[in-house]
Amino acid sequence: MNASRVRFAVMGTGRVTRRLIADIQSTAGATVTAIASRSADRARWQADCFGIPNAVCGYDELLRRDDFDAVYVALPPSLHHEWTLASCDAGKHVLCEKPLAVNADQVGEMIDAAETRDVRLLDATAWLHHDRTGQFRQWLDPDRTTPLSDAEDFGVSDEPDEEPTEPSFRLGPLRHLSAAVSFRSPFQNGDHRLDPDLGGGCLLDLGWYAAGLIRFAAGRLPQQVYADAVDREGVLTRVSATMQFSNDLTATLSCGFDTATRKWCEIAGEDASIVCDDFTRPWPDKPARSWVHEASGKVHSMVEPTVPTDGAPSVCHQERNMIGEFMRRIRLGRIDEAERQSHEQAWQTQRILDALAESISVGGPVKLAVASVT
Numbered sequence: 459m460n461a462s463r464v465r466f467a468v469m470g471t472g473r474v475t476r477r478l479i480a481d482i483q484s485t486a487g488a489t490v491t492a493i494a495s496r497s498a499d500r501a502r503w504q505a506d507c508f509g510i511p512n513a514v515c516g517y518d519e520l521l522r523r524d525d526f527d528a529v530y531v532a533l534p535p536s537l538h539h540e541w542t543l544a545s546c547d548a549g550k551h552v553l554c555e556k557p558l559a560v561n562a563d564q565v566g567e568m569i570d571a572a573e574t575r576d577v578r579l580l581d582a583t584a585w586l587h588h589d590r591t592g593q594f595r596q597w598l599d600p601d602r603t604t605p606l607s608d609a610e611d612f613g614v615s616d617e618p619d620e621e622p623t624e625p626s627f628r629l630g631p632l633r634h635l636s637a638a639v640s641f642r643s644p645f646q647n648g649d650h651r652l653d654p655d656l657g658g659g660c661l662l663d664l665g666w667y668a669a670g671l672i673r674f675a676a677g678r679l680p681q682q683v684y685a686d687a688v689d690r691e692g693v694l695t696r697v698s699a700t701m702q703f704s705n706d707l708t709a710t711l712s713c714g715f716d717t718a719t720r721k722w723c724e725i726a727g728e729d730a731s732i733v734c735d736d737f738t739r740p741w742p743d744k745p746a747r748s749w750v751h752e753a754s755g756k757v758h759s760m761v762e763p764t765v766p767t768d769g770a771p772s773v774c775h776q777e778r779n780m781i782g783e784f785m786r787r788i789r790l791g792r793i794d795e796a797e798r799q800s801h802e803q804a805w806q807t808q809r810i811l812d813a814l815a816e817s818i819s820v821g822g823p824v825k826l827a828v829a830s831v832t
């Protein structure tokens with residue numbers, strides 16, 4: 459690898475590929491040198507669209523090349539495991555689309571393969587790399603009191619303060635987490651999201667985000683889950699679930715293909731809660747915002763640190779942040795704590811999804827054993 463550039467190759471020519479190729483090409487130090495498709499024509503067409511020098515027919519054929527360092531696996535979920543293992547075997551770093559696989563056993567094998575070959579593996583869950591998520595991470599620190607100097611206050615309660623208080627907040631002990639992610643009928647017949655054999659269904663496609671948010675905020679697995687689903691012709695189209703964690707923490711999850719767009723979450727502590735209506739990706743015309751609701755009734759509107767408060771759209775680009783972090787790990791040349799945490803986040807997210815799927819299938823609660831992949 460050239461020390462200053464990371465060369466990517468892409469597997470697949472679908473919807474997400476088109477977006478992420480542009481993001482890779484606009485990330486400093488990254489370049490796309492090859493794209494592979496099952497069809498030579500599609501590979502050529504996509505390569506021409508993006509000025510990619512090499513169009514390759516077949517993913518196997520791609521992995522025989524030595525002119526790239528990392529593979530971006532942008533295939534339907536059921537193919538992530540196979541092509542991540544093959545890429546690791548070929549000594550390539552892997553940026554793999556979400557859901558990382560179709561079950562936690564597969565994720566465990568993918569992590570093992572990456573560790574054995576000493577290559578980097580990252581799931582392309584971009585919201586985890588947004589600056590606003592970095593803010594949430596800080597606010598979640600139980601010992602932290604966060605100053606409110608940057609908040610745009612509104613909706614102040616009618617209750618007068620008994621004595622003047624410092625402008626700051628803390629979440630206090632976490633009590634409830636909630637996340638809902640859905641889109642209304644966005645897919646055509648034939649889309650992998652509607653094909654159970656390709657890892658379709660809203661639980662894997664969108665539950666990945668909602669369960670991921672809950673795992674991110676809790677920092678651990680639930681002890682028990684219960685889920686209910688609407689199943690249309692073998693495809694899960696709506697799922698709702700409850701979860702119980704240790705230390706008196708509960709959670710609710712909702713995802714589906716048949717409601718208006720929802721991508722919100724609430725992280726509720728005893729003293730304050732964080733509310734965010736677009737955690738997976740900020741609405742395009744808004745800065746990345748969230749709200750802090752205090753137990754007193756005060757509400758504070760928060761914006762990410764790098765964004766001016768004049769309402770200008772967010773300047774943070776979560777995909778470029780993610781690609782940049784993946785490249786940092788590649789250049790480091792060994793697994794570090796940040797990568798271990800990503801692996802744990804991905805594996806535990808997939809374990810939650812497995813437990814929810816099992817609960818839907820048995821029609822009752824499912825217990826989870828505490829475990830760690832790292």
Ligand SMILES: NC(=O)C1=CN([C@@H]2O[C@H](COP(=O)(O)OP(=O)(O)OC[C@H]3O[C@@H](n4cnc5c(N)ncnc54)[C@H](OP(=O)(O)O)[C@@H]3O)[C@@H](O)[C@H]2O)C=CC1
Binds near residue numbers: 470534656
């Ligand atoms: N991170 C994000 O924001 C997003 C992530 N995703 C994720 O990215 C992945 C791909 O999604 P998306 O791009 O929307 O999917 P598409 O169906 O648009 O593209 C998938 C590509 O995979 C290749 N492929 C290989 N085998 C098959 C097969 N048996 N059936 C269908 N396609 C196949 C095809 O490329 P070819 O035949 O040319 O090789 C196809 O273009 C999914 O895991 C999805 O969850 C999707 C959207 C956003």
Ligand SMILES: O=C1CO[C@H](CO)[C@@H](O)[C@@H]1O
Binds near residue numbers: 641644663
């Ligand atoms: O990850 C994703 C982002 O949102 C899409 C909805 O438009 C999902 O279906 C997709 O897989």
